[in-house]
Amino acid sequence: MTRTAYTGVPRWLYVLAVLAALVIVLPLLAIVSRVNWGNFLPLVTSESAVTALGLSLRTSAASTVLCIVLGVPLALVLARGRFPLLGLLRSLVLLPLVLPPVVGGIALLYTFGRQGLLGGTLDVLGFQVAFSTTAVVLAQTFVALPFLVVSLEGALRTGGQKYEAVAATLGAPPGVVFRRVTLPLMLPGLASGAVLSFARSLGEFGATLTFAGSLQGVTRTLPLEIYLQRETDPDAAVALSLVLVAVAVAVVALAYRRPRSVARQASGERTTAAAPAGGNVP
Amino acid sequence: MRRQAGVVLGALVLAAGVLAAGLAGCSGGSAAPGSSTGGAGGSLTVFAAASLKSSFTELAGMFEARHPGTDVTLSFAGSSDLATQISQGAPADVFASADTRNMDKLRNAGLLDGDPRVFATNTLAIAVPPGNPARIISFADLSRAGTRLVTCAVQVPCGAAAAAVAEQQGADLDPVSEENSVTDVLGKVVSGEADAGLVYTTDIRSAGDKVESVPFPEAAGMVNSYPVAAMAGGNTAAARAFVDLVAGPEGRQVLERAGFGAGTP
Numbered sequence: 001m002t003r004t005a006y007t008g009v010p011r012w013l014y015v016l017a018v019l020a021a022l023v024i025v026l027p028l029l030a031i032v033s034r035v036n037w038g039n040f041l042p043l044v045t046s047e048s049a050v051t052a053l054g055l056s057l058r059t060s061a062a063s064t065v066l067c068i069v070l071g072v073p074l075a076l077v078l079a080r081g082r083f084p085l086l087g088l089l090r091s092l093v094l095l096p097l098v099l100p101p102v103v104g105g106i107a108l109l110y111t112f113g114r115q116g117l118l119g120g121t122l123d124v125l126g127f128q129v130a131f132s133t134t135a136v137v138l139a140q141t142f143v144a145l146p147f148l149v150v151s152l153e154g155a156l157r158t159g160g161q162k163y164e165a166v167a168a169t170l171g172a173p174p175g176v177v178f179r180r181v182t183l184p185l186m187l188p189g190l191a192s193g194a195v196l197s198f199a200r201s202l203g204e205f206g207a208t209l210t211f212a213g214s215l216q217g218v219t220r221t222l223p224l225e226i227y228l229q230r231e232t233d234p235d236a237a238v239a240l241s242l243v244l245v246a247v248a249v250a251v252v253a254l255a256y257r258r259p260r261s262v263a264r265q266a267s268g269e270r271t272t273a274a275a276p277a278g279g280n281v282p
Numbered sequence: 283m284r285r286q287a288g289v290v291l292g293a294l295v296l297a298a299g300v301l302a303a304g305l306a307g308c309s310g311g312s313a314a315p316g317s318s319t320g321g322a323g324g325s326l327t328v329f330a331a332a333s334l335k336s337s338f339t340e341l342a343g344m345f346e347a348r349h350p351g352t353d354v355t356l357s358f359a360g361s362s363d364l365a366t367q368i369s370q371g372a373p374a375d376v377f378a379s380a381d382t383r384n385m386d387k388l389r390n391a392g393l394l395d396g397d398p399r400v401f402a403t404n405t406l407a408i409a410v411p412p413g414n415p416a417r418i419i420s421f422a423d424l425s426r427a428g429t430r431l432v433t434c435a436v437q438v439p440c441g442a443a444a445a446a447v448a449e450q451q452g453a454d455l456d457p458v459s460e461e462n463s464v465t466d467v468l469g470k471v472v473s474g475e476a477d478a479g480l481v482y483t484t485d486i487r488s489a490g491d492k493v494e495s496v497p498f499p500e501a502a503g504m505v506n507s508y509p510v511a512a513m514a515g516g517n518t519a520a521a522r523a524f525v526d527l528v529a530g531p532e533g534r535q536v537l538e539r540a541g542f543g544a545g546t547p
Contacts, residue, residue, distance in 0.1 A: 115474045130475045131430065131458040213432065213459025213470065220460075228462055231362050231437040 028245060035242055036235045043239040051217050052225035053243065059133060059221060060201035063140035067148045067197040070141075072190065075152035076182075080161070097146045104142055105210025112138060113211075135212035136219050140201035147200050148193040155189025195255040199248055325353040326520045327373055329364040331380035331508065332465060333404065333484055337540045338378065338528075344536075345527055352520055360463055361439065368393060368513070375516035376524050378508060380404070381439040385509040395518050398509035401529040403543035404482045405505055406443050408496040409471045409489070416477035421500050424478055425453050432467050432476040435460035439506060440467070444480045447504045468493065482506070487541035508545065 036043070043049070078090050096104055110116045112129040122129060129135050163185065167177045205223040212219040214228065222244055230237040326345075330338045335358045342354040357364070357374070365384040368374050369391055377394075378401070379385040385398045410418050416429055424431050433455065434441030441460060448455045461467045464481050471479040472492045486495045510528050512521035527533055534544065 109473055109475070113473060113475050209462070209466070210469075213475075214435065214461055215457070215459050218458075228435055228437055231360075231435075231462070234366075 031238060031241055031245060034238045036239065039235060040239050040242075043233075043236045044243055046236070048216055048220075048225060049222075049236070049240055049243075052220055052222045052240075055133070055136075055217060055220065056202055056222040059136045059140055060198050062137045063144055063201045064194055064198045066137065066141045067145050067201075068190070068194055071145050071148035071152065071193070071197075072186075074145075075149045075156060075193075078149065079153045079156035093149055094146050096143050097150075101143060101204065101206025102210050105139065105207035108135075108139055108142060108207060108211040130211075131213045131215065131219060133218055136204075136208050136221060139207035139211050140204045143204050143207055144197035144200040147196040148190075151193035151196060152186060152189050155186055155193075159185050159189075192255045195251055199251040199255070202244070202247060202251070324351075324517050324520060325355060326375050326517055326524060327355045327357065328376040328378070328524065329357050329359075329368060329372070329374040330376075330378040331361045331364070332358045332463070333380055333482060334358065334378055334508070336488060337536050337542070340536050341524075341528060341533060344532065345524055348527075349520065349523065354524070373516070374513050375518070375521040376510065376512055378510040378528065380506065380508055382507055382509055383439070385511065388513075389511075393514055395512040395514040395516070395521065398511035399525065399529045399545070400507045401510050401533060401545040402508040402537045403505045403545060404484055404508065404541075405543065406440070406447060406480055406498065406501040407483045407486050408498045409468060409479045409481045409486050409493040410477065410496055411471055411474045412491065412494055414494055414496070415474075418478045418496050420496065421447075421451060421453065421498055423496075424480075425455055430475070430477040431455060431457045432459045432461060432470045432479045433457045434464055434467055434480070435462060438462060438464075440464040440480070440482065443504050443506055447501055450503055451500050482541075483543075484541040505543065508542070 074093065078086065078093070099107075109130075111118055112122065112135070113119050114123065114128075114130060119129075127134075129138065163181050164177050167181045168174075172180065203223060204221070205227070208214075208219065208221060209224060209227075214220045214224050220228070222240060226237050226240045226244070229240065328338065328342065338356055338358075342356055346352060346354055359367075361379040361381055361384040364372075364374075364377065365379065365387050368377060368388055377385070377388060379398075382398075382400075385394075388394055389398065408418065408421065408424070410416070416423075418424065418429070423429065433444045436442050436445050440463075444455065447453075458476070459470065461470070464485055467476075467479040468481050468485050468489060470476040471481070472489065478496070483495075486493055510525050512518055512525050529545065538544075
């Protein structure tokens, strides 16, 4: 920070900024202060905790893959497509970011549930989604997909299309342009989007509880385990919360280290559209 | 760069606003502990288990009519949530729990005014979706292979009761989901996701025709008691009067209509 550019931030704003930071940091410190360190290891390595963490990591990985497979085409269409109602489509895609997760769960229930829109069809095909790990992955994908789409679309827009245009004028067919130019250019944005989707999936709680249920090893992810432990063993709930906070800190640090180098490389102001992982972890 | 500064400024102003609102909320809350600001007869804050919602709403109306100037504020949630809130300083004058364990927590912490009184009981019931698609006709059917049974987790009162009945009967329940609250179990039955759910008699009553019940005589051996108590340091005069109403004959009448069994006066 050797630049002494005019920042225009009056001093009193710093006071409020510190307060704002405290709003977020203080509760996290409160968790740390409540941890029963003597029992920390046994608490976080109990059978149910390890099972829940394993399930959380597996389902979050699966939903991140699903987000990438579905989110990349969607982000490309949103960033590059030209058709009526594009704006409406974008708003709809962003909805899970602002919907209460329990609403998402109810919506999923009436889509994939036994008596839902697709439930009968799935039943005929031999799929039973409710109460299965698949339901957890679906719930996580539903809430995490917008994170990937938003950050990727932002990256695509700021990147512009000049390189693609050049490649096309040099005679590259669209498929080659996509593979050789578009895809490499969007990789950093894709990486940060994927990390955020993973984090959001890891924290998913409300939709899972409403839609998938809660059974050890099948649908009880770490947030659900924390919620349940709180009933009888607050110490265990606090210890597991700290584990999730640590994972979230690592993930967010990972996601925000990258875009900066992208921004410099792509030049020009880049407003990172990606919001931090939505926190509905109990 | 300038745009970024604008964004930061906006965020800070917003954060400050949120903080100010939060602080205002806090100070409003901390003025209240132990009760009674405003109103001639003061205010009465009642924390009650979620299953008591309709009964206590009716009883609170009755109480207000009888004690003009007293405002009754009701807060419904899971008993363990409420007990945690009270032990963390939430301003409750009366606590009605769906189990004795959470009441004992507060009693051991010395937060009660006198002894709790058991004013109602609840028994488990088998709820099935309308039409009973899986044709469940007895408790034994719940352990039939392929039955999608949903229960509460053993950590919460309804799950503990379900586990106790299963043990009494030597049944091996294999639920597809163990929920955190009885309302979540009921939700899975109402939506038709589950073939059957173990809930309370009162839940079936309040769900109306959204669920059907299956006879469950085995549950009679596993009765859940609901204790109520006035909290120490609150609006104790009004709180004791409210407890008397709940545990008295009128309370009994209202609770019976909701499907609760009699307490032990």
